[in-house]
Amino acid sequence: MQKTEIEKMANRSRKLAKNASIESFVQRWGANRNTCIFASFIFQQFMHFELLTKDTKSKARAGLLQTAHGAIETPIFMPVGTAGSVKGVHQQELRDDVEAQIILGNTYHLFLRPGLDVIESAGGLHQFIGWERPMLTDSGGYQVYSLSGSRKINEEGVKFQSHIDGSYHFFTPERAIDIQRVIGADIIMAFDECTPYPCDYNYAKRSMHMTHRWLKRCMDQMEKTEPKYGYDQSLFPIVQGSVYKDLRVESAETIASHNAPGNAIGGLSVGEPDEDLYEMTDLVCSILPEDKPRYLMGVGTPVNLLECIALGVDMFDCVMPSRNARHGMLFTSEGIINIKNQKWEKDFSPVDPNGTAYVDLVYTKAYLRHLIKAKENLGIQIATIHNLAFYLQLMKKARKEIIAGTFSEWKDKMIPKLNNRL
C-alpha cells in the first residue's frame, strides 16, 4: 500500500469517527447541523465523560469518554504498552484484531528509553509509535517503587537507579507532569506512592498524606504548563490508603474534592486478598463522583474485572493478559487454558472457537501449544492477541449487558465459567 493511500484511509477513519459523534450531537441537541459540527469539533479537544446507563441491580455503568484522539466506550480495558509497544503485537493488530480503544504507556520506561528528546522530536508518543487512538501514561511512581533496586523516597520526590544502565534519576511530582507533557498521552496520572501489601497502618497513612500533597503539586504543575502537541491532556488523581477503610474514605474524599476529569484507585492488586480488593473498590467508588470515569489501576483477572465493573469501575489496565499469554495461559469465555498441558497436544480445534481475533480461528490449539513449548515468538504473538482481544470483547459484552439492563444475570452466569480450568 502506498503512503498516500494509508493517509487517505486514516483521514477517512477520522472523518467517520467525527461524523458519528456529530450525529449524536444532532440527536441529543436537536441543534442545526453546522453548529453541531463545530461544537463536536471543539468538544473533542477536551476530555468529556458521558454516563449513559446505570445498572439497576449493581453499580455497573456504561459510559463514553471523549478524548482528543477519539472516544472510549466504558467499561474499558487498556492493554499495557510499557516501552511504546504492546509486546509482540503490531499496532494494526491492536487496532483491528484486539480492538483496543486506548493503550497505556509507562513513564518510567519511556523516560529511560527512548528518552524524552526522541519522543519530543517525534512529536509525542502517538506519533513516535504510530498509534492514533487515545493513550494513558502512568506517572512512573509504581515502576520506581517496584522495579528499582535502589531508591530513596522523601517529601521532595524519589531518587532511583535505572534498571538499564544504573544511572541515577530524580522524579518529583512536577517532573512527572513535565515528562508526561512530553510523552503527550491523553490521560496522565498524578505522581503517587503505591504502598505494598501488607502495609503498616501508620506507613500507609503517612504515605497517603504525602500522595495527597504530591497531587496538589502535580495539579499546580499542570496549571503552569501547556500541552506540547496542540491537544488537551487530563490529569487523573489517585486514591491510596492500602486496605484500611478509614484511610480509603479519607483519600477518596480528598481526591473527589478536586473535581478532576477522572479519578483512579491505586494501591490495590498488589497481593491483597480479592475480598479486600472488592471491599476497598466498593468503598472508594461510593465516594468518587459519579459523573467522572473511575480507573482501577493494575486490575486484574477477567473475574476481577466483572466484579469491579459491578462496583462502579469504568477503566482497567493490567499486564496479566499479555504476561500470562507469554507463559501459555489463555483466557476464554469457557475458562482458563494452560496450552502447555499434554491434553492439547493433538487438539486441532481452533485456539478459541468463540474468539473474535483472526488468530483464534486460523491457528489450532495443538499448533499454539507447540509454538509456546518451542519458545517460538509466534506462539507469544498468537496468545497475546487472543488474550487481549478476549479482555476487550469481555468489556464490550459487559457494556452491552449494562445497556440492556441484564448485566447482573449475565455476570452471575459468566463468573463460574471464567473461573473454570479447561
Next chain:
Amino acid sequence: MQKTEIEKMANRSRKLAKNASIESFVQRWGANRNTCIFASFIFQQFMHFELLTKDTKSKARAGLLQTAHGAIETPIFMPVGTAGSVKGVHQQELRDDVEAQIILGNTYHLFLRPGLDVIESAGGLHQFIGWERPMLTDSGGYQVYSLSGSRKINEEGVKFQSHIDGSYHFFTPERAIDIQRVIGADIIMAFDECTPYPCDYNYAKRSMHMTHRWLKRCMDQMEKTEPKYGYDQSLFPIVQGSVYKDLRVESAETIASHNAPGNAIGGLSVGEPDEDLYEMTDLVCSILPEDKPRYLMGVGTPVNLLECIALGVDMFDCVMPSRNARHGMLFTSEGIINIKNQKWEKDFSPVDPNGTAYVDLVYTKAYLRHLIKAKENLGIQIATIHNLAFYLQLMKKARKEIIAGTFSEWKDKMIPKLNNRL
C-alpha cells in the same frame, strides 16, 4: 471473520490459481478447454519445472515450478521456518506482506518437536501450521552435523543427541525419507553429509561418495513408500565435494545422472570465501540438467543471491534475513542499515520508503531502532518482515529483469548499492 468465510476465501484463491494455470494450458496446447482443465488438474499433482527465459548475457534463468500446493516463480528465495514457524511472522503476513511462495522446514527440529505423531495426526505440516503454499524440508543432515554436541557418523547413518532433552536418535537415509513423508513437504531433500570448511581433500572425497551411496538409499526408500497425504512429494539430491573442483564435477555428474525433478548444491556457504562459492556454483550449474530447478542451499546475502542467479541458480534459502533482522540489520535496495546506530535515533522517515511490506511504511526508523534496542519483540517482527519481503522482492525484480532481457545491466547497477553501508 468466520471460519466458513476463511474457507470460502481459501477456495476462491485455489480456484483462481488453477484457472490461471488452465489458461496457460489452453494457450500453450491450443487444446479444447475441458481437456486442458483435466490436464491441468492432473499436472498439478506432480512437480513440473518450466524454464521460461534464459538470459543472454549471463546464465540466469526465469522459470515456473509447479507443485501440488501451487506454482513457484523462480528465481525464488525460501524463508526458513525451522520449527514450523518463520520466527515472529504470522502465516498471513508471510503470505500477504512477505509474499513468500514456498517456505522451508527443518526435519531435525520438527522430528524432535512437536514430533512425528503430532504432525501426522494433524495431516502433515501444511495442515499443522496452516500454510497452504508449497513447502520444502531439509533432510536433517545439516542440523545433525551443525547443532548436535555429540554425534557419530558411519555408513549406516548418524547417531545424535537431541539439543532439547539429550535423548539419542539415529537417522539413516531411509529414516530421513520416512520422516519427510510424515512431515509431507512438497520438496524433500536427500540425506547427505555437509562437510565443513575447510575440509581435508580425502575426507571430502570419502564423505561425498558416502553421500552418493546415501542418495541411492534415499531414492530406493522413495520408491518403496507412498506420500501420506494424497499429493506428490519430490526428492532433490544434493551435490557435495567441498571446494575441490574435481570432486564437485564428479558429484554433479553423479547427481545429474539420476534425472531427479530438481537438484541441490550443498556444502557451500559454510565459511568459504565468496570466490569459492561462485566458482563451485558455476561449475556445478554447468553440469546439472538445464531443465530442472537448481537449489543452492543456505545462501546467502542479497549480493550472493544475484551473483548466483547469474550462474544459473533458481532457488535459495538462508536464515540470514531473519536472523540478522533480530540483531537490527536491515537489507534495503539502497544498502545495509544497522538500525542500532545512533544516526537513526531521530530519523522519523519510514523504515524503507522503497519497501513493499506494510511495516516499511507505517513504522519509522527511529521507532524500530528503539524497539530493537529495548529488545521488544515487535522490533524483531518488523525487521524480519522487512528483510524477508526485501529478499522476495529482490527475487521478483530479478525475474522480471531476466524476462525483459536486462538482468545483467540491472545486476551490475544493484551490486554496489546492495553492498553499501547506510
